[in-house]
Amino acid sequence: MTTPRTDAPAAPDSPAASASPPETGRFRPRQLAGLLRPRTVEEVVGHVRAAARAAEDSPDGGGSAPVPLHPVSTGRNWGLGSALPVRDGAAVLDLSGLDRIREIDTLRGYAVVEPGVTQDLLAQRLTGTDRVLNLTGASRHTSIIGNILERGVGLHRTRAEDLAGLELVLADGQRVRTGWWPAPGGPAVVQPHGSGPSLNHLFTQASWAAVTAAVVRLRPRPRTVTVLPLTFPADRLNGAVDVLREWTAGHLVPATTKIYDPVAARTYGVRDRYLAHLALTGDPEVTDALTRIVGDRVRTPGSPFEHASPGAADADVHAAYAGRPDPADTLFRRKTGGCCARCLDRERGLLMFLPLVPFRGTAAAEAAGLVRDATADCTAGVTMNVLDADTVDHVVTIGFTPDDPDAARRAHRALDRLHTAFAARGWLPYRSDVDHPLPPHTALHRRLRDALDPHGVFARGRFEGPQPPPAP
Template sequence: MPPNNYNVLPRGVEPSEFQTAVEKFKALLGAENVLTESSQLAPYLKIMMPVPESEHAPSAALMATTVEQVQGVVKICNEHKIPLWTVATGRNFGYGTAAPHHRGQVILDLNKMNKIIEIDPVLCTALVEPGVAYQQLVDYIKEKGYKLWVDPPAPSAIVGPVGNTLDRGVGYTPYSEHFMFACGMEVVLANGDVLRTAMGGIPNSNTWQTFKWGYGPYLDGIFTQSNYGIVTKMGFWLMPEPAAFKPFAIKYDNDEDIEDLVEMFRPLSISGVIPNAMVFVGTLWEASPTVRRSDYTTEKGATSKEIIQRIRDEHQIGAWTAYGALYGTQEQVDVNWKIVTDTVKAAGKGTIVTEEEAGDDIAFTYRADLMRGNMTLVEFGLYNWRGGGGSMWFGPVSQAKGSETRKQVELATQILNKHGLDYVGEFIVGQRAMHHLIDVLFDRTDPEEMKAAYACFDELLDEFAKHGYGVYRVNPEFMHKVADSFGPTQRAVNKTLKRALDPNNIFAPGKSGIDLED
């Protein structure tokens, strides 16, 4: 392809310079693994943010299969100042998909690096490459007959443990805080060196996946939500299959019940009576597997309280539904089940639903699958609520206190409704803190809704920051804004690390608001 035929170029890179780099990439990876045609790049261009796709268009995509190839790519990028945006398995829906932070970055796709290197069924550890998906991992565990569970996020089947952990994602079993259960990384640095963190630096180490800390400063954390290196292997801990598992749901009728149910279940979470990541699900999220907004109205704007109440009544959906599970021996589960039911009865409200009582209820089955580590894609039903392919996850963190929770719901609902959008949210309990996940859903084919969604998300970030709430993860369009909300000192430290580890600024400039050209 002649140099002047490239539709998109990296910032500051001349066509001839880019052409030279592309030829080197082809020599290293094979021409079939260097994608430059528009049709080839289309999968990396699909976005759900309320901006034109062209703002996040990549220059090319590279498919690497080995660590040595990744090192080679990094060398070429340093020589020609080519920025890399790394992706692997998964789609990252709601958080930016596979599109780069800004126009012109080259995608490094590690989807073909998909080896399950080791699983130790005795110590319950795994070591995998970034292209391994949870479905692949579950299939392998079943094939080997290991009594082990994984902890996937909601769109489990197509997501990978490496990518999700690096963005500090969460799941729904007792192993829900994914980075907490990560142990040991292999990282290609910008100078081409390969770093093995924790005990991985010891030759022939057999404790790389068993002891997180190693010796000296703990480094693994700086490679999460950052652009300081490319993780090519990661270890993590698997959950032993429990003898007994009991999922349950508790339905609450009123919007204000969120305050009481948080107060009720936080002590049971902190004490370990309910060991998994409990979830409190709002009406529209709970309805998403089976209900479409168009079933009730085609009017633009926020869905009325009357329609939301009709959905609750017609589909027997609570204002809030609490989902949790008990794990352990049958004796442990029986004791803890009595504690749970006694607590609910003492509160005088809430309808308990067990797996037997739920039967084939889609929403219950979906949640039970997540809490036992099964694969599911039911959550994508959220995107059918309004239709049109627009989605941005807004993820403020909340204290696990009822008053804080209700305050967040009311603030978010007010802002969303102001912009003609709906509150579609849930809380994931992590003992003392909760991830408040709100899916800002809109129609990307409607220019008015695109503008409204952008303004809405911008206002959500501003207003929540004013109240002292930070978000834990965000799409590329708003990464700099979120980074600013955490203050100039943190931004300066992040930039200092970037300058030391990646002086040519080739790794994902702009990721988490870290860019030497700012």
């Protein structure tokens, strides 16, 4: 975030209200009512209480218009709006200043982290231990909590599965915890659901509280990591995806395969073909045996696959799957044409569309056709993340020149077409951007939201349906 700091949310019509800073999607700039940067949980509580008092005294009660809070962790939700709120008039509550790793327990396999703790910070602290963090393919300088709250996708499992407990500041300023929390050094086994109704995921993809810490599960460090790069031609997509599905269902490969279309595959030096990264982890005897079996199947007559050169899954790729730190963000910079986490919002134009598609060859081929039609007048690449034997998350990335308004308009029209085409097919995105909020909450969601935040202390987010039209 680069907006000037303010110490309190300004009224929306005050001089301190400002347009949002550049973000990589070039969405409609939002009017921000201020930027708050607390450094402690107590300061977060203070800001939430102040917003709650203002909301209770809102016009209905005779006071000035309230300023809802939009909490972010590192605000690097690239392609979906970065740190932008959905609606005008919110104050961004930037929690990156809460950046302590409060605890690491390698025996029981968890860390307690605050919102400003980045993937790389924790990966560094785990060096030399027998535990690793489930990294994502985004910059190492993104927040662990921010991505968990998006229910993002890690290299080994979805980030939702890494979550064991949350510490929250509710809309009335109360501090509470959900899920499982450790007694330091205690014997209790990590149990994300706690006991009774499971509450953690009431607060992911929600905007009902500010998260000030989380218990994050750590994976055992694998003794070996082997990423096999296989390629196949575009006209074999259907058959290749069916074979990968069969291998996944049969546990020959874990449900973590990434399939890059010929545009996305260029990052790894592959031209004009699809590339699949098959990540095998475990004891060397296991990864060796699986590598041999996959090799035999690749050589089977009629197989769509060829082995790519080792450079298509090089040391940087292996380091990411192995959870090793990379403060220089080498792999991320390769994906962004050399751009670092700090400059991406200013220097690159990038939109993302993230639908869930069945793990079937015919579906993959159909999805590729929908993407081709929708993005015919711009540049788009697709990465498919296998989530399980039935589901593949498609990451469609549209790149454009950020200072060319025509290119930005074309990219946004393509994004609109993607939303329309995939919705018509029934393949909905699992997360969305500030201009395409996901379908409205159910009645039960609304009851819970109204119970937790009756006065709208927190800004309504991307998971609460489109903004209602302004009152006449």
